[in-house]
Amino acid sequence: MTLIFLILAAITIVGTAAAMSFRNPIHCILGLTVGLVGLAMLFLHLGAQFVGFTQIIVYVGAVAILAVFAIMMTQGGRRLTETATKPQITPSLLVGGTVAGAVFAVLGWAMLGRPSTAIHSVQPVVSVNQIGQLLMHNYVLPLEIMAVLLTAALIGAVILAMPQERGKR
């Protein structure tokens, strides 16, 4: 664990924790964005440029904006009245707490049970070119299927945006 890793991990954890604890939904999304950027920088720190930049493009550039729009359109963006209620033990809190505890217990058990060896001593050098080669040769069929799906969605959006014929109205 290097210093850079600790800083990036702190950014990610603080951002994600902020996303869960703010009252204002817009603040939550901004906190989540900080967490996602921290995650992208962790990818970059590991040498995965393609994944890191794609993470920023997809999550910061698209998903965060989409979430913001969704909140604004469902009127969640207005200022909430600050009702400082004491945290009460409700059944939902109990169930949620139990599930979260179970998941963390399993994760911790799986991690601690393994002998602590270095997973990869040498960082594999993966260039974007190699990813492109693999996508275009070995995984060309899944890529094509996804491309067709996305293009269909794109064309569908354009058709939805086209003006309807005059006679139908």
Added chain:
Amino acid sequence: MTPDTVDQIFVISKHWLLGYVPAMLQPLASAVLSVVPVLLAFPLLFAITTVLERKGLGRIQNRYGPNRVGPAGFFQFAADGIKSLTKEDVVPRDADQVVHFLAPLLLVIAAFLAYAVLPIGRNMVVANLDAGLLYFFAVGSMVELAVFMAGWSSHSKYSLLGAMRAVAQMISYEVPLVLASIVVVMASGSLSTVAIVEAQAGYTATLPHWYVFTPWGFAGFILFMIAATAESNRSPFDLPEGESEIIAGYYIEYSGFKFALFFLGEYLGMFATSALAITLFLGGWAAPFSFMTWIPSYVWFFVKLLALIVFFIWIRGTLPRLRMDQLMGMAWKFMLPMTLLNLFTAAVWHFLPNPLLRWPVCTALVVVPFVVLSRSMKQGKTLQVRTYRYAE
């Protein structure tokens, strides 16, 4: 000094300076020495551009423009800078203080980050990333968030409207922007900006091998420039800040130096996308003719950049602002099909090696869809002098 020494003068002086730094600090010193010139050069270019723009727009609109400070008003930017530095910083009472403060910072930081992958001259790039183009668009997508933060945190209906318009416009035009630049990636086979410039090197009978001189490259360049104008919120796509409708859009509630930061961020974004257009289509820092290669590479880069800036100013002084539906129709019904067809054209160009065959075929593949698409968008409307019901 040989032309090569003049060309590499900045690189040589950087290495000379690095020799005086202890070996442990060298990576840090190298980074600082690469970043500081960029941080100095482009804000200076911004200062020059503001004067150039005001003078140019004044000339187009048949007036003088600034002509009081310095020779022919050239030092107007210094007066503007001092004014914005000394102005009171007003923050609305209802504003979200933290987000309101962070928004201009994020905008300027994102705009500066984009310069890391732009090759300014031969061997002159801050970071030669393997996925440079991807990095550029990733950083560019953070601008949208900054704009939204500014509009929302001001807690004013005009700034929120402006931010919504800006975000919708930037997301819509990011699709054609990326698709228009992908043809270059297809042709050069790399996402690295340095490799893209190198792929356009060389001359045939004094003429360069720039991608703009191919049918798909020319169409891609035009589409890229239209999308870049919209991305940088410039006229005729300046709806987010349309003064006559919503005063100044998302930065209406900003004053003093924060307003200046927004101004700076917007122009830096414009320079960055122009520089990317130069890198992708106009051969980067390469000279336009083989007998002019003795002029240093960075000079060519800035000459091209200034030419594109003048073009932007010219467009701003010429075209009226679009309507919101025209803006979106342009993006999704014209730009998107054209860029998708352009991808196909680039692929055809790649697989037809015979120049006698591929020139007519690819030109037809660009021109015919353009004519058909623009005819269909007119939809039987005849263009005539507009009659106003109330304004006459």
